[in-house]
Amino acid sequence: MRDISVEKIRDAVAVLCREACYYLPEDIVQGFHKALETEQSPLGKSILEQLIENAQLAAKEARPCCHDTGIAVVYAEVGQDVHIVGGDFETAIHEGVRKGYKEGYLRNSVVGDPLLRINTNDNTPGVIHTKIVPGDRIKLTVLPKGGGSENMSAMKFLLPGEGVEGVKKFVLDTIDAAGGRACPPLVVGVGIGGTFDKVTEIAKEALLREIGVHHHEPHIALLEKELLEDINKLGIGPQGLGGINTALWVAVETYGCHITALPVAVNIQCHAARKKSCVL
Amino acid sequence: MAKVCLQTPFTNEDVLKLRAGDEVFLNGIIYVARDAAHKRFLHLLSKNQPLPVDLKNQIIFYAGPTPPKPGQVIGSIAPTTASRMDPYTPAMFEYGVKGVIGKGPRSQMVKDACKEHQAVCFSAIGGLSALLSNKIQGAEVVAYEDLGPEAVRKLTVKDFPVMVVYDAYGNDLYEQEIAKYRTIQR
Numbered sequence: 001m002r003d004i005s006v007e008k009i010r011d012a013v014a015v016l017c018r019e020a021c022y023y024l025p026e027d028i029v030q031g032f033h034k035a036l037e038t039e040q041s042p043l044g045k046s047i048l049e050q051l052i053e054n055a056q057l058a059a060k061e062a063r064p065c066c067h068d069t070g071i072a073v074v075y076a077e078v079g080q081d082v083h084i085v086g087g088d089f090e091t092a093i094h095e096g097v098r099k100g101y102k103e104g105y106l107r108n109s110v111v112g113d114p115l116l117r118i119n120t121n122d123n124t125p126g127v128i129h130t131k132i133v134p135g136d137r138i139k140l141t142v143l144p145k146g147g148g149s150e151n152m153s154a155m156k157f158l159l160p161g162e163g164v165e166g167v168k169k170f171v172l173d174t175i176d177a178a179g180g181r182a183c184p185p186l187v188v189g190v191g192i193g194g195t196f197d198k199v200t201e202i203a204k205e206a207l208l209r210e211i212g213v214h215h216h217e218p219h220i221a222l223l224e225k226e227l228l229e230d231i232n233k234l235g236i237g238p239q240g241l242g243g244i245n246t247a248l249w250v251a252v253e254t255y256g257c258h259i260t261a262l263p264v265a266v267n268i269q270c271h272a273a274r275k276k277s278c279v280l
Numbered sequence: 281m282a283k284v285c286l287q288t289p290f291t292n293e294d295v296l297k298l299r300a301g302d303e304v305f306l307n308g309i310i311y312v313a314r315d316a317a318h319k320r321f322l323h324l325l326s327k328n329q330p331l332p333v334d335l336k337n338q339i340i341f342y343a344g345p346t347p348p349k350p351g352q353v354i355g356s357i358a359p360t361t362a363s364r365m366d367p368y369t370p371a372m373f374e375y376g377v378k379g380v381i382g383k384g385p386r387s388q389m390v391k392d393a394c395k396e397h398q399a400v401c402f403s404a405i406g407g408l409s410a411l412l413s414n415k416i417q418g419a420e421v422v423a424y425e426d427l428g429p430e431a432v433r434k435l436t437v438k439d440f441p442v443m444v445v446y447d448a449y450g451n452d453l454y455e456q457e458i459a460k461y462r463t464i465q466r
């Protein structure tokens with residue numbers, strides 16, 4: 001057993017919130033550069049150049065690269081030999097979010113009650129996903145999720161017989177409907193299989209994968225490639241103003257599912273594809 | 281597709297000179313308002329009451345900045361999704377607003393309202409928030425302070441970069457540009 005205090009967890013979450021919002025991950029910035037090499041639209045090129053410049057400026061000035069610093073989605077992989085001491089685990093994470101958003105001058109973008117819509121003014125609650133894993137460490141990841149792209153995400157139960165073609169059609173329909181609203185170039189997380197809840201969970205988990213890394217199953221890797229090609233043929237382009245780089249990457253995750261079902265979920269991530277991890 | 285510098289507030293002639301695809305650098309005052317403020321504006325307009333700030337001939341920027349760090353004029357800021365304001369925009373144009381800045385495509389109703397009331401929709405780059413905040417020289421909350429990040433702000437901008445996406449002649453830059461690069465049958 002290894003003791004980890006709730007203060008340590010809180011402080012780690014706070015730092016992750018702030019750093020995720022200031023420093024765009026290197027794989028995404030590289031993705032902008034790669035897109036810039038291939039982009040045919042002059043306007044699209046100019047937008048990509050400005051996104052690169054924006055990411056550099058945000059990092060240099062230690063300020064949010066995007067003003068929508070999102071709702072904090074927190075992934076915790078908790079080693080089964082860890083003993084959390086000094087308080088309650090989930091409270092510590094929410095406190096970390098509160099601290100990180102306040103001290104980092106991040107925008108409070110969360111309302112407490114979805115119908116009464118009063119801002120909680122501290123960006124809580126975060127959304128927490130916890131997994132128990134082997135070992136005596138805790139891995140924490142914060143993915144601040146902006147509204148523009150999250151709102152364009154979608155889930156559907158296909159008929160099993162619709163198969164891979166049905167999946168492709170649904171993904172393309174979803175991206176086409178989002179157009180410029182979701183701040184392309186996008187990273188597209190796709191979940192296939194599982195249940196109503198599981199499929200959206202794995203679609204979001206797909207966004208945690210570095211761009212450039214394919215699924216380990218060859219037929220899923222092939223689907224990722226084909227989806228990316230097709231999405232980029234839509235012509236939506238950077239910011240929806242035309243071009244051949246609508247998405248930087250597509251990541252698919254799968255899960256076993258019921259014989260009657262073929263659930264598919266598409267979680268859209270905008271170009272502010274922020275995420276940051278640490279291990280305690 | 282021209283590159284022009286324009287001073288706010290706009291005249292009708294300013295609007296009529298603009299075409300979809302024009303790059304515009306705005307100078308002067310623009311007003312920040314988004315969902316919650318628009319809901320209140322519409323309520324006032326429907327009762328023929330004045331708005332808390334005179335927005336006739338002005339430009340509205342759909343945005344909600346991050347809080348400024350000490351010493352900053354404003355935190356990071358860039359447009360929010362414009363289509364969420366679709367239900368309010370025709371009435372705002374009818375009232376006299378001459379332009380709005382957001383991101384992403386909008387409904388036919390809004391495009392028609394641009395023609396009818398001689399107004400334009402601009403887009404600024406979504407998520408370009410660190411760069412755009414450097415184009416802002418002054419910021420103050422002028423109404424609805426209780427709305428926090430959604431309060432109405434008056435910004436003084438210098439060469440604030442936007443693009444005309446819907447002009448007063450019914451042109452649609454999104455449609456025009458996407459069609460050029462679309463290579464898949466749907």
Ligand code: SF4
Nearest residue numbers: 066146148183270407
């Ligand atoms: S969709 Fe993403 S990049 Fe665009 S404004 Fe929202 S968080 Fe920022």
